[in-house]
Amino acid sequence: MSSRRSSFRRREKPAFERFKDHCRHFTAFMFSNVGIILLVTFYIIGGAFIFQSIEIFEYERLKSEKPHRFIARNFSGECLSRIWELTAENISFFDHHAYRRRVNDVLLDYQRAIVKKQLKGPDVEQWSFSGAFLYSLTVITTIGYGNITPHSECGKLVTILYAIIGMPLFLLYLSNIGDVLAKSFKWIYSKVCLCRICPGVAKRRIIRERRKMRQLARALQMHDMENARGSSSYTSTSSTTSSNSSSSEYTRSSRQSSSLVDIQYTESDSDIEREIRGSTDEITVPVTVCVFVMVGYILWGALLFGRWEDWNYLDGSYFCLISLSSIGFGDLVPGDRVITADRDKVEVSFILCAIYLLLGMAVIAMCFNLMQEQVVHNIRAIKRGFKACFRCRTS
Amino acid sequence: MPMKKVTVKEYDSQDEASTELLEKLKHLDRRVDAAEGGGLAKGTAGGRRSTACWQSMKWKSALNHIGLLVSLSIYCGVGGLIFRHLERPAEVERLSHLKDIVKTHRERFLHTILNNTEVHNLDELLSFELAKYEAAVQQAAEGGLLIVADKDFPEPYERWSILQAVFFSSTVLTTIGYGNIVPVTTGGRVFCICFALIGIPFTLTVIADWGRLFATAVSVFGKHMPTKPKFTNFIGKTWFYAILAVGFLGVYLAAGAGLLLLWEDDWTFFDGFYFCFITMTTIGFGDLVPKKPNYMLLCTLYILIGLALTSTIIELVRRQYATSWAKLQELSGPMAETLRRLGETAGTGLDYTALQKVLTVSMPKWNSKKNEHSPDIAALEAITNAILKEVKEAQNNKPKVLQIVIYESSV
Numbered sequence: 143m144s145s146r147r148s149s150f151r152r153r154e155k156p157a158f159e160r161f162k163d164h165c166r167h168f169t170a171f172m173f174s175n176v177g178i179i180l181l182v183t184f185y186i187i188g189g190a191f192i193f194q195s196i197e198i199f200e201y202e203r204l205k206s207e208k209p210h211r212f213i214a215r216n217f218s219g220e221c222l223s224r225i226w227e228l229t230a231e232n233i234s235f236f237d238h239h240a241y242r243r244r245v246n247d248v249l250l251d252y253q254r255a256i257v258k259k260q261l262k263g264p265d266v267e268q269w270s271f272s273g274a275f276l277y278s279l280t281v282i283t284t285i286g287y288g289n290i291t292p293h294s295e296c297g298k299l300v301t302i303l304y305a306i307i308g309m310p311l312f313l314l315y316l317s318n319i320g321d322v323l324a325k326s327f328k329w330i331y332s333k334v335c336l337c338r339i340c341p342g343v344a345k346r347r348i349i350r351e352r353r354k355m356r357q358l359a360r361a362l363q364m365h366d367m368e369n370a371r372g373s374s375s376y377t378s379t380s381s382t383t384s385s386n387s388s389s390s391e392y393t394r395s396s397r398q399s400s401s402l403v404d405i406q407y408t409e410s411d412s413d414i415e416r417e418i419r420g421s422t423d424e425i426t427v428p429v430t431v432c433v434f435v436m437v438g439y440i441l442w443g444a445l446l447f448g449r450w451e452d453w454n455y456l457d458g459s460y461f462c463l464i465s466l467s468s469i470g471f472g473d474l475v476p477g478d479r480v481i482t483a484d485r486d487k488v489e490v491s492f493i494l495c496a497i498y499l500l501l502g503m504a505v506i507a508m509c510f511n512l513m514q515e516q517v518v519h520n521i522r523a524i525k526r527g528f529k530a531c532f533r534c535r536t537s
Numbered sequence: 538m539p540m541k542k543v544t545v546k547e548y549d550s551q552d553e554a555s556t557e558l559l560e561k562l563k564h565l566d567r568r569v570d571a572a573e574g575g576g577l578a579k580g581t582a583g584g585r586r587s588t589a590c591w592q593s594m595k596w597k598s599a600l601n602h603i604g605l606l607v608s609l610s611i612y613c614g615v616g617g618l619i620f621r622h623l624e625r626p627a628e629v630e631r632l633s634h635l636k637d638i639v640k641t642h643r644e645r646f647l648h649t650i651l652n653n654t655e656v657h658n659l660d661e662l663l664s665f666e667l668a669k670y671e672a673a674v675q676q677a678a679e680g681g682l683l684i685v686a687d688k689d690f691p692e693p694y695e696r697w698s699i700l701q702a703v704f705f706s707s708t709v710l711t712t713i714g715y716g717n718i719v720p721v722t723t724g725g726r727v728f729c730i731c732f733a734l735i736g737i738p739f740t741l742t743v744i745a746d747w748g749r750l751f752a753t754a755v756s757v758f759g760k761h762m763p764t765k766p767k768f769t770n771f772i773g774k775t776w777f778y779a780i781l782a783v784g785f786l787g788v789y790l791a792a793g794a795g796l797l798l799l800w801e802d803d804w805t806f807f808d809g810f811y812f813c814f815i816t817m818t819t820i821g822f823g824d825l826v827p828k829k830p831n832y833m834l835l836c837t838l839y840i841l842i843g844l845a846l847t848s849t850i851i852e853l854v855r856r857q858y859a860t861s862w863a864k865l866q867e868l869s870g871p872m873a874e875t876l877r878r879l880g881e882t883a884g885t886g887l888d889y890t891a892l893q894k895v896l897t898v899s900m901p902k903w904n905s906k907k908n909e910h911s912p913d914i915a916a917l918e919a920i921t922n923a924i925l926k927e928v929k930e931a932q933n934n935k936p937k938v939l940q941i942v943i944y945e946s947s948v
Contacts, residue, residue, distance in 0.1 A: 222664060222667065225663060246647070249646065249670070252667075252671075284712070284818055284819045284820045284821075286713075286714065286820035286823075287822075288821070288822035288823035291822045291824040298807070298811045299807075302811065305814070305818055305820065456723060456726065456727070459730070460726045460729070463730050463733065463734075464714065464729075464733075467712055467733055467737060468712045468714075469712045469714035469733065469821075470714045470716070470820075471715075471716035471719045472714075472716035472719075472822075473716060473719040
C-alpha cells in the first residue's frame, strides 16, 4: 500500500495531463476579474480592426467596379454656367417673367441635386479606428447609436456574428465587475457610515442589544408558560394539539434566537475582525444611496461631456442617461461637432467615451445588485413581521 | 389510530425535547395527509373545495398576466400621446421656419440677378449668393424638410404622428432606440428621461413575467412529450435544449424577416433578417426602419413577443441551474453549517439544537415516502428519541469526554 502510494506520487504526469492542467489554469484566469476586462477590451479592439478593414475593402471594390458613381459633379459650376447662358440670351429681348421662371427651374434642379447628395449617406471617412471602436462597443453593449452602420452585406453578417459572441461576454463582464464593485462599495459604506466610534451608531447598537435581551426574557417566560400548559394537555383533542404545535414552533424559534445570542457573545469576545466581517456581510446599502450614486455618475458624465463636446448640462445628462440605459438614439454622439476641427481630439474623445460607458454600465449593474439585495431584505423582514403577527393572533 | 394513542400514552412523561420532536413529526404526518387529501379530486368536500380554489387561483393568475400587459400598453400609448403633444408644435414651427428660409434665399438670389447692372462682376456675385442658398438647402434637408423638383413644397411628412409616437415610446421602453425620430425640445427630452426611468423597469418586469409563463408552458409541454430523440443520449440533455432554443430563435427571426419582406417593398430577405436581429438584441441602429406606419404596431407586438421568448430561454436555463444549485445546497449547506457549529462549541459541551436540526433535516426525506415504510418510520422515531434521551442524561451528568456515533442509513 505505502509503496504503491509513493510510486504513484513520484511518477511524472503525462503530457496530456499537464496540458489539461495548463488549460484549466488559463481558463480560470481568463474568467476571473482581470481576465474578463482584458478579454472585453481585446474583443472590442479586434472588432474595430475587422469592421474597419471590411468597410474600406468594400468601398475600394465598389470604386473599382463602378467608377462613374464616384466622380464628384460640380453642381455649383454647372448651375452658374446655365444662369450665365440664360442671362446672355435675354440681353437683347428682355422678358421679365420668362426669365424668372427659367432661373427658378435651374435653382430647383440645383437644390434637388443637393438634397439627393445630402440623403445619399455617410462617407467612408467615418470608419476610422476610433469610429469602428465606438461601433464595436455599441454593438456588444446593445446601445446602438446608428451614426455609423455597415452598408455592405459582409459587414452586416459579421455584425450579427460579432453580436452573438460578444453580448454574452459583455453580460459576463457586467456580472463579475458588478459583483466586485458591489462588495467594494459595501465595504466602503460599512467603513464610512457604520464605524464604531460614531456615537449615534453605538447608541443604536446598545438599544438593539437591550431590545434583544428583553425579547429573550419574554421568550423564556412564554416557554415556561407553554411548558406548564403542555404537560397537562396530551389527552385533549386535535385542535389543542395543533395550537400546541404552533406554540412549540414559537418556543423552538425563541430557543434558536437565544442560541444565536449566545454565539454572538462568544464571537464578540473572540475576534474583532470576525465581527467586522460579519457586520459587513449583514449590511445592506439603502436604496437612496444607490440612486444617489447613479445620479452622481450621470451628472459627472454630463460635466465631462460638457467640457469635451461643448454640450450644455441637459444635453449631457440626456446623452448619459440614453447611453447607460442602452437606448442609444444617436441624435447626440461624441465627435459630431469637433469632426472638422482636430482629428486627434476626436480620437481621444471617442476612447474616453468608451471608457466612460464601460465603467458606467458596471456601476449601474452594481447599483441594481445592491438595490435588489435591499428589496429582498425588506421583503424578508415584512414576511417575518407578518408571520409573527399571524402567530400572535393565533395564540 | 390506536397506535398513535398508545404512543402518546407511552411518552406522556418524556422530556420536552422528545415532545417537541414528536409534535413536529405529527405535524409532518398531518401535512402529508392533507396533501394526499388534496390530491384526490373525487367526491370529498376537501377535494371539491380544493378544485374550486384551484380554478379561482387560475383565473386570478391569468387576470394578473393580462393586467400587466394591458397596463404596459396603456402606459406606452399615453407616453406616445404626450410625446406627440410636446414635439409636434416644435416640429411644425421648425419646418415652416426652414421653408421660409429657403424661399427667402431663393427670392434674394433672383432679386440679386435682376437688379444687377454690372456685367463684369456677375460671376463672383452669383457664386456668393449660390453658396448661401446651398447652405440654406442643406440646413433644410438636415432638418427633415423634403424638397422635390416637381413641386415647390410637397405635403410635409408628418414625423410625430400618433402611430409614430407610440412606436417611438415602445422603442424607448424596450431600450431599442432606433433614433430615426428623437425628441428635440427641452420638455420632450426631460419627459423622455422620466418616461424611461419609470417605464424600463416596468417593461422588464412584464417581459420577465411573460417569460416565466412561457417557461412554465414549455416545461408542461416537455413533460407530456412521449418520445425523445435518440441522439440526446449522445450529446446530452443540456446541450440538446440549448441547440433547440437557438434553433427556435433562428426560426423566429426568419419568420419575422419573411413578414417584413412582404410588407416593405425595397428590402431583401437578408435586410429583414438583419433588422430583426438588431431589434431582438435591442441594439437598434436605425439604419433600417419600417417606413409604412400601418405596420408599426404589428412590429411592436413582434418585438414584445420576441423579447418574451428570449426571456423564456433565459428563464429555462436559470431554472435548470437553480435546480442543480438547490440540490447541492440541500445536501451540503445545513449539514456543513451544523457541523461547523458543533466544532465551535465542542469545548463547552454539545449543542443540543444543532443536533436536533441535523436529525430534523434528514427526517422529512423518510417521511415523504409512502405508508409501506411506516414500521421503519416508527423504529426510526424510537431510535431518535432514545438518542436524544441519552444525550440529555449524559449532558446532565457532565462527563468530561463525550462521544456520539450516529449511523445514517437510507431506507
